Amino acid sequence: MGHVPELIFDLALILGAAAVMTIIFKMLKQPVVLGYIIAGVIVGPYFNFFPTVVESDGIKTWAEIGVIFLLFGLGLEFSFKKLLKVGNVAVITSLMGVGMTFLIGYNVGVIMGWKLMDSLFMGGILSIASTTIIFRAFDELGVKSQKFAGIVLGALIIEDLVAVVLMVILSTVSISRSFEGIEMIYSILKLVFFLVLWFVSGIFFLPTMFKKLKKYLNDETLLVVSLALCFLMVVLSSQAGFSPALGAFIMGSILAETPKVEKIEHLVQSVKDLFGAIFFVSVGMLLDPNMLVEYALPIGISTFVLLMGKPIFATIGALLAGQPIKVAVQTGMSLSQIGEFSFIIATLGVTLNVTSDFLYPVAVAVSVLTTFTTPYMIGFSGKVSDWVTLKTPEKWKNRLYKYSLGTQQVTEASDWKKLIRFYLINTVIFSVVIISIILLANQFLAPLFDASKWKNLFIVSLTLLLIAPFLYALAFRRGPSKTYANIWTKPLYRGPLLALIISRIALAIFFIGFVFATYYSPLAAFIGVVVSTFIFVTQRHRIKQFYGRIESRFLLNLHDRERSQQSAQHVLAPWDSHLTKFTLEARSPIIGLPLSTMKLRETFGVNIVIIQRGDITINIPRQDNVLYPNDVISVIGTDEQLTLFKDYIAVKDVKEESKVDSSQVGLHSFSIPDDSYLVGQTMRHSKMRERCNGIVVGLERNEDRMVNPDPDVVFEVDDVIWIVGSNKRIQVYLKEILNNV
Template sequence: MGHHLPNLIVDLALILSAGGVVTLIFKKLKQPLVLGYILAGFLISPHFDLLPTVRETSNINIWSEIGVIFLLFSLGLEFSFKKLGKVGGAASVTALVEIIGVGFFGFVIGSILGWTTMDSLFLGGMLAMSSTTIIIRAFDELGLKTEKFVGVVFGTLIVEDLIAIIMMVLLSTIATSSGEAQNADIFQAILKLLFFLVLWFIAGIFFIPTMLKRTKKLMNDETLLIVSLALCLLMVVLAVEVGFSKELGAFIMGSILAETKQGEKIEHLVKPLKDLFGTIFFVSVGMLINPSMMLEYIVPIVILTLVTIFVKGFFTSMGAFLSGQPLKTSIQTGMSMAQIGEFSFIIATLGLSLGVISEFLYPIAVAVSAITTLTTPYMIRASVPIYEWVDRKMPEKLRDRLNKYTLNAQSASATKDWQKLIKVSLTNSVIYSVILISIIIASSRYLRPFISERFEFKLSNITTALITLSAMAPFLWALVARNHHSELRNRLLSQDRYKGLVYLVSLVKMGLAVFFVIFMLRIFFSDIVAATATVIIFAFLIIFRKKIQRFYRVIEDRFKTNLNAREIEAAAQQQNDNRPAPELAPWDAHIATIQVPANSPVIGKKLKDLRWREQAGVNVACIHRGNHNIRIPNAEEHIYPYDEISVIGTDEQLANIQGLIAPKGHIDFVIDDPNVSLQAITITDNSPFIGKSIRNSGIKIKVKGLVVGIERNKVRYLNPESDWVIESGDIVWIVGDTGKINKLIG
């Protein structure tokens, strides 16, 4: 008597067998595995008759949805909002210019081809997304991960990931909105997304790391995996309940867990599940490929491939250049990101699940992705020759203008005190407003009905209002008074022209606090009672401000400890590490700024005792301490907490110095300092420096810097002694004040 085997098991056996065989071949050919999975899906699809076909595609579709969830969850684990905060303006500007430019161009191409508005919108979104997997693989194979432009690419990809999530929310809103209400719905969706992003991240960081810490002794690998997946799926359910996509929920929970001590371990534990269900997802993508449809749309495929390679490369390069990157770095960045990948498929899946895009769009995206995946390594290799060709053909005046723009753009990136005040005040106001609104909503929807069932109407309102106010009090204090006596605020108050701005910011924050109190009270009482009670409440807040402040500090300290737990733990493990001293190569180096964390082992030590040149091969160009800059500090200078140290080195050397200053992984990205730069001066026959030693040349005084290398007759001399005599034809590499160096060169 035979046993019936469920079709799901048969289909899974077929999917994994096909995926395994094809990806082994792709591994041998050194091609991306994603393409192998897609090809495997095509081979077992109804469109290919020579092999068995999947029997129940509905079950596979459900499994592929789980695959999308785990893909986004894993992406969140690799994302980290702290990384986003450190990528700087260059990556943000690059990503925005690229996505807006390519997205608009894609929409126009779709419209010209006669496609529907929704097809064109989703096409623009799909073309705007680059492939992190393909880019990383290409950089590994070409050995370019230490190049400066790679940092810009990775930073841009991080911003892209977040914009992709926002784009999915907006596309869903547009797809489900009527034409008349569309603009209002989009604006409402953006505000709603901002509100829940802030709320979920703050609540998640406050509660989840604490929960994981207190249950650490009970957590083996199995339990940690189960708890992590439970948190992921609970966030998916919550996101769907409040009107967002499951992908957003999975991504947010991944980014929250990425900040915990167990972040790397969770990522490692989840990887097999991500690989399994991700395989099913990409195989399901391949199953949708219809050769006859692709032949029918061969012209759009060719057009969109060319758009991806050239137009996307152009807009990305332009974005990088507008952000202040040199022309060479901009071209390398643009040509590295000229492909589409995983997120494009996820956006297409969203469109199909909503039923708003045509079926032909999916196989077109797959075809464009496959072609641009193969071209990516060649584009990266060709970026330097193309830059050299452009540089040769470029008129001298244009080259000078571009170089001047780059310098001015970098210099303009320095943030002034009044801009910092507005930025800090706006950020804090948004955060505290989200917390206060969530407390009020939770009180009115859940606490009030609960208390009303147990007390009479008036008493229940008073009780609910008092409990709500108690929960709001620490955040009201933080909104109004936090940073009230900060160094930044006092510095601005010492300047007459900024006093009005400081008082205006304080007045706005006070008005916001009053608004929230009145808004809360009006839920329970009449307008007159609410207005009167507000005055009394603020009087009590002033009287008990010290107790409220202490309570808030406890909350804030808990949040900061949880947020930085991963780095604090790593610091203890890395404190006694000894690292080899690499060779300093200033020709491959650049300036970067690293902030010294409060728990760094270098705090209190002198530069001469730290021996960073010997340990890591870097030179210290500047120490930024509050509003004070110490250019080319002497060996007796001490290091203090939160110093921002500008150092010069290659990417590898900068990674080494990060390990000495802070634990591995604490500083994900280093940010170029526009005020200090590394540049080369070619010594001509009429140079005043010929025949003089470095000490007597006055270079150090003229540029407020130091000489870190000299090239003579194609031989490089690193960190030359001060008695080195400069000769005609020498190329002198100096680090110092950007403006003074350019004046010296000019």
């Protein structure tokens, strides 16, 4: 019989222990991550009742692969477009929670007398909530359709990105062992540079590659190609000076924008689960019970910070973002644990050899404790929020209500702000692309040619040819024509607009000069810039056409996959209401009935605002529309109303990949002016629904609120009307009201 390598023996031991603990924790209805950690304790060096892992170095390598797969999976769920769609509520909530918790965690270390690096890493460990644990808790508790859950999921997207930036900052500080401001700024700028480069190039090439190879991409090939891309980005990330885990996360985020992402997630899931189990078991192997006893005080303090401090900070953030007390408290109490990113940050400290031995076990212990408490924190958040609402003085509640109302008013960014934002984004993107092409040509193309008098001319000409379309976009792309025209007609902004245009042209000329200066003397570079600029201006129409084809390809790839509606569910609703999607089953009691006979508004207080039937989308359906099996309906209401409605129609929640496009439908509010024709009319006689193709879902008068107001309510001056409907039609209708048409 051949000899079994020790690594195989260790894997058998690890997976066997993990399998047993997984079954036990499934029976106990607890997160299996905790089972993996306890399995690691059992087979680790500090527990001698069972066989112990022998070749720990080999297991560490497998665990590092587990981190890569874990971050790759998180990246597939992340998506940069989801980040762009995350509302201000999630951004403010997450940044408030993360920032204040980081400061508290850092000060805990300082008070305990820890080293600077231990305190910094402790702040980072405590500041990032666990996406995996919260997702599972929401599923088990059945609260994913509630409004606070949408805010939490949006906040987790921001926290994932913050964790990536935090890893880069902590790595930089670890190497320099001090806060070097310039070096820190350089690291962050380098991160932004590579993020833009990787995302733009990935979106431009990968969807096209998948389309070209479509007939060859069966499950096996797609899995191999996806993992090859993942590990290629891991290598590129390491070469750029970042952690391998960051590269895996970035590639997952890029693939999340492709139509193949759902298939890739399905194929990678088993591999991710396998290596993820090994990673979490390795986490448990480093857990020394004696050290837990010795450092029980910091473990207790850190747990208290997460169970009390972060919920308070996140709640304050949600209140500042204009959320009601109930939603804010539920949001804060859901973000009271740490998990996978905290383990990775702790592992980073161990790998860089900058943290003390006790910090890792402390992080694991805090994660275990807060993971157990997470379902209870979420479950009791409703009762706690009711108690807080009851104990809040009426004066404070009125102020919070008025503040919340102010933050939810429909406001439009000025044309100048839109143009500045457009120019800033385009300048960053095109500058990154131009600099990348120049550097690649210098580093990889130039060494391929022998030294000759024509070498420099050839490389310069080729480089300018490659960057020409992006130079055109940088210098001459105006942005939205209507916005540009509106600004140009205002004399006050014409001067700043000219300055902005000239600065972009100057930047493009600078890049041309930089290319020549790399290979020629200053005088020759000046002549080359003049000649190249003349050629560029005279040929700009051809260059514009070429750039147009590039942009069309990029936008086609970018929008190839329908935008996810998960993070938009909480946008289309006033006060405590929000939007939730349901898929109708054949047994539903409302199948085959027109909307007019259901009395959903009178019975449950909800409104159906979108019906998705295959490729057909019905926005603001009429009362004679009939519902059919497998229709996906978007319903607006409060948590309680939607729960009752869901129980009544006996439906299953729609899957995340459901492609319902609600981008044409929005929530709008307006105040009735004193000279409006609406004053003195009822909602029924005003023909508001017919004129703007919308549903009135709320009315505010002084301090009173009316949800789903009666059609015979008479409008008064300064009434605030909340209406859901077609964005375009409502915008036109609002202009008519203001102009008293």
